[in-house]
Amino acid sequence: MCMKKFINDPADVVREALAGLAAAHPELRVDLDEQYVARADAPRPGKVGLISGGGSGHEPLHAGFVGPGMLDAACPGEIFTSPVPDQILAATRAADAGAGVVHVVKNYTGDVMNFQMAAELADEEGLRVESVLVDDDVAVEDSTWTAGRRGTGATLLVEKIAGALAEEGAALDAVAAAGRLVNERSASFAVALAAGTTPAAGRPGFELADDEIEVGVGIHGEPGRSRQRMRPAAEIAELIVDAVAAAGPVGPEPLIVLVNGLGATPLIELYLMFGEISRRLEAAGATIARSLVGNYVTSLDMTGVSLTVCRADDELLRLWDAPVRTPALRWGA
Amino acid sequence: MCMKKFINDPADVVREALAGLAAAHPELRVDLDEQYVARADAPRPGKVGLISGGGSGHEPLHAGFVGPGMLDAACPGEIFTSPVPDQILAATRAADAGAGVVHVVKNYTGDVMNFQMAAELADEEGLRVESVLVDDDVAVEDSTWTAGRRGTGATLLVEKIAGALAEEGAALDAVAAAGRLVNERSASFAVALAAGTTPAAGRPGFELADDEIEVGVGIHGEPGRSRQRMRPAAEIAELIVDAVAAAGPVGPEPLIVLVNGLGATPLIELYLMFGEISRRLEAAGATIARSLVGNYVTSLDMTGVSLTVCRADDELLRLWDAPVRTPALRWGA
The missing domain is CATH 3.30.1180.20 (Dihydroxyacetone kinase; domain 2)
Incomplete structure (x- = not known):
């Protein structure tokens, strides 16, 4: 292991970084087994949950945006690799207080597929899920891992603005609509x-x-x-x-x-x-x-x-x- | 100009970055002629001023720490080059409300000399200045541009803690003493x-x-x-x-x-x-x-x-x- 990065085994980077995040931020609850990060006080009674996730390597996106006024939970996949459906489902459960959960999904084929599967699993458990697809990158129409435009920087804006509305107590449809509006604009x-x-x-x-x-x-x-x-x-x-x-x-x-x-x-x-x-x-x-x-x-x-x-x-x-x-x-x- | 940096002429980097800082942060007042950054509401009546500065290239240190609860002003020199005495004096004046000004100085020979000269010029104008020297880097005793230990990361802590005390209305000596205590520890x-x-x-x-x-x-x-x-x-x-x-x-x-x-x-x-x-x-x-x-x-x-x-x-x-x-x-x- 002589790569010039502050890492140990490349296979352990995400897990070890999450352990560090947990140590640095007691206001977050980091589940190292299910591999998600949630507000320590999630789920908040009556509040629509807002979660996001995607491959790691884009920090502070998404785990760095978990907290009051933004995300309830984030599920980081391995580096540049989508989180798996079970992991997304675990984060969805962690964010659900009965008022439903909004998934903020960057438009990459793997993310879209796995969030969709997690949403179906959540539905089977009686959880209501709405998805907001982020595809703001106007550079190219299709790309290596994308059909349609890629999701990039607007994800932060979607999470901030939908998060503020959820924090105020807005309903599931309204939170999702706000996220979609931000993406469209x-x-x-x-x-x-x-x-x-x-x-x-x-x-x-x-x-x-x-x-x-x-x-x-x-x-x-x-x-x-x-x-x-x-x-x-x-x-x-x-x-x-x-x-x-x-x-x-x-x-x-x-x-x-x-x-x-x-x-x-x-x-x-x-x-x-x-x-x-x-x-x-x-x-x-x-x-x-x-x-x-x-x-x-x-x-x-x-x-x-x-x-x-x-x-x-x-x-x-x-x-x-x-x-x-x-x-x-x-x-x- | 083909260097792989987001710059125009290397000679204009600091000035152009300060122009960008001014555009991004209307809550700051950026004086491009005197080359300092101050809280838009500085000087605050009755408040001890807290300023710092040093070569640019260490961002967000120092200009990124100007605002309520931290610095009243910062004077960035050229890249890795001390600010000049007149520039430090201008920042000192901008921060002075009659209660005196604390200079937070990282221990580099040029910084120490120029802040000292600025303090003498300020004294001639009847401004009271106290200096807090930061020399927290335990790696080496003397170094390329330093007699004694270098000032590095603790500068943030000194500026935060002395800044909080100044914001509360503490007197000049107390603010300087808090800064020195943080450095010592x-x-x-x-x-x-x-x-x-x-x-x-x-x-x-x-x-x-x-x-x-x-x-x-x-x-x-x-x-x-x-x-x-x-x-x-x-x-x-x-x-x-x-x-x-x-x-x-x-x-x-x-x-x-x-x-x-x-x-x-x-x-x-x-x-x-x-x-x-x-x-x-x-x-x-x-x-x-x-x-x-x-x-x-x-x-x-x-x-x-x-x-x-x-x-x-x-x-x-x-x-x-x-x-x-x-x-x-x-x-x-």
Whole structure:
């Protein structure tokens, strides 16, 4: 074992990281056998449960978003591997208080299939489940592990806004509808300068030359639209904003804007990119009402940046602003 | 310009990132001419000001810690370069409400000299300044840019705890004394798997072979104690905990523990390391009262992890728990 990662056996990474999460966050309940993470106080009587999950390697997504005002539970699969149906079912049970559970599912074939199977198993137990599919990445229509668009950065927005509504006591249909609305109104696009490395493979997921960038990259290193020459931040920002704007209007509704690092991008570069991106969005007529900058929806140690915009309205902004208390996202009371 | 960073001209990185910070955080006032970042409501009448600064490249330190409950202002120098005295003076003025200003200074020769000069200039203007020197890194006694120990991860703890006391209305001497106490009770140690790359140099600050790690590395890539063979996370954790424990007792006082990434370390690995480190600390008799895991005191895109422990008491824990509202650290009301 000489790979340059802070790991022991590559087969144990997810389990050992969950053990560390449990040690660091007593406000969470981590079930290492069933492999899910829940609010310590879940299920909350009368509250619609909100859960999500997917392959590991995208941290803080999803387990870092478990807590009051966001997810009730998350079920992380192995690295870049969907959680299995039994695991999703266990998380669903942990989040169910009789008012039903919403599954937030990123659009990858394995995730969609396994969440669907878990929903059927839950139904057999008399649990009500609604699914919200997230497919915000406008880079490509189909991809390595996807039929249709991929789910990426908008997942954070869906979980935050649906989570706020669930916390307020809204009913199952309303929480699911809010999640779907956020997804419909969101678009994302990413550029990578260098691939991430999975513990199992031990080498970067793809190779880029010193003067190449991957434009429209996915969060598992899936190919994007094209491989292009390296260029200054201002031109990369232009390329990203153009791609997002081409997929749908960026104004006049107030935008929630996420400038997201893909894991290994220094914060100083993310803020520089936010400056470049926000200027271009505003030049295109957009109003940036809320913003978030950081490494939130990642791809291990990929060097890259993604933009997610959501065309909001007063109600979505109110829910975005509502208090949230999770390991990775906290604000308000 | 073909370096693989999200930048334009390397000479403009800090300024452009500050412009992005200003766009993302309307609750901050960013002075691009004087190059400092302040709370929009600073100076707060009657409140002791708390400021810090140092070379850029360590984000979110320091500008990401400006806000209620932490810093009133931060003055970022160029990458890995001390802020100049006039800049520090401008930040001091921005934070001064007549009750005096505390400078939190990491122990690097340039920082110490420039903050000292700024303090003298402030004194000539009738401003009262107290300095808190942070020198928590137990790896080496002197280093490339340091006489004495280097200031690293404990800076976050000093800024949080002194900031909480200042927010409560404590007097200048008390705020400075709290900062010094946190530093005295803290110890840090870091290990790097790969160096970061400065925009100006365009290549990694040092080279490690595929099977080498830098043990006791500094946050500018300064050499540590030794270059050793790569090993599993469990053994790296042992090495780090042993180094910190050798520098001072880790029990029986309750510890505040920061497991910090040096910029490009994925969160999943940081949580795995927290699990390994916390188990070893507890085996050594320590009680972990509070913990924080993430990339907070970084070295651009260095791959590495540092441990900071602070031997706390009820009062320090109370101040740690006090509300904070900054871009990078938020909790409480």
